[in-house]
Amino acid sequence: MQPKTKTLLQKENNFSEWYNEILKRAEILDVRYPVKGVYVWYPYGYKLRNLIYTILRSLMDKEHKETLFPLLIPKEELMKEREHIKGFEEEVFWVTKGGSTELDIPLALRPTSETAIYPVFKVWIRSHRDLPLRIYQIVNTFRYETRHTRPLIRLREITSFKEAHTAHADRADAEEQVKKAVALYKKFFDELAIPYVITKRPEWDKFPGAEYSIAFDTLMPDGKTMQIATIHLLGESFARTFDIQYEDKDGSLKYVNQTCYGISERCIAAVISVHGDDHGLMLPPEVAPIQVVIVPIIYSSKGKNAEGEESGVKEVEKVCLAVYEKLKKAGIRAFFDNSVDRPGAKYYRWEMKGVPLRIEVGPRDVRDNRCECVRRDDFSRMRVPLSEVVSKVKGTLNEIHDCIAKRAKEIFFANIYKTEGYEAGKGEEEMKELSTKAAHGIVSIFLCGSQRCGQEVEEHLGVSVLGEAIYDDGNENREGGKSEGKCMICSRKAKRVYVARAY
């Protein structure tokens, strides 16, 4: 009856430990592979990954074509774009030998694919009719991280990098694409019920080679923000480096204008961390590998009937299977847990794995022609007549999505602290308060664009500047507030900027 060693986890008090335990117990990732910063996907975790990426794919496929470029990039290509390579140089894995023969040209394992893709863009793009060109791929990329690696978050092999690359006839069209990408990512994270802020990264923190970078950040339970998506306007810099030109209607040769944008398995880390609780994972129904688990309650403690146990067992199983078939037919990912464990053990197992809804069927239910449904998000229990199972389950799954989305948003926005005046942080006390707020959330202040002021704030508050708040319109949660003010350091003209401790 009493749990002995398998105690509940504590998400709030010790997020780090909670996170590692969850990955293991819910069978998402096995961290025992003997190479630093690379991990093994368990089947259950892999299924979760694929369901999440199915959503992403279907969003991408509307306007992009999926492709696949090679993992290996010759050194010359990788080194072509100066700014770009400066940003990655120290993180590149090199293949320098074939067998025992030293390679003439060292090959890089892609840290990202610009330099693999753009030489091909040069060949593919000839006329204005080839534009806009929008492609994407979902691949693994490699970075020699020297800092502390963390499953799904800081990896040496990113296994699930969705990167999109687009080429356009002019800058206006490229900028339009940036906006579309932002809208697309919004939809994606809304489906995952992950809240976010969108910012324009400061000059000193943009993607190497980009004109500007836009990023989505979410808030982790330990109060640090995590970047979960980035979108870059590349302009003509790569086009000039890789000589990607097209012939315009008037016969003139012009450089293309480019964008690129990406999402990695950090989005999975976000789903796990934002929604999970002390019982384990809590998956949005859209991406749950198992949406409904059916648990049979074979005997009641006193309910063996006179004809012997067999008949009771069979009745319960029959009803379970009937429910299972119905749900399956309705396109719901259901699982009938007919294993030998006792019911309680099954409850704990499937709660850990984040299954949104559990259906229990016992002798009493069979007798009354019903089953019992228990929600993962609030553990509420309801009795459902067998004839209404499918519609009730569908409705409840939708409700669960809305509830966990709402809960996640409330927590998120409760942890954004907005200042209005440039007086903010002027005195010791004020600075202290901001610092406290920044310790477990996001702080919104006014800053001019200079790196000096940015760094001063970073040092004083122990934070990173995420960037200028943008694309706020249309989000009911970002209640008003001035968008322009005076820099809290130098009091020059400034914009609203988010700062936080970041991953």
Add this chain to the structure above:
RNA sequence: GGGGCAGUAGGGUAGCCAGGUAUCCUCGUGGCUUUGGGAGCCAUGGACCCCAGUUCAAAUCUGGGCUGCCCCA
């Protein structure tokens, strides 16, 4: 980037200071009894991160490597 700690069965641990017999829990397997919130009993299986050094003898001491974790910047 700087500092600290650790690695013992599938998982979690005791033992290490002070060298000699590896502890407990969980887990796996077989069996019987059980089943409305982590079942019980019996039997059984399984480990000292790697390389070198010191030593009659190394999980234990020394050096190096690999891997993991924590704190600070």
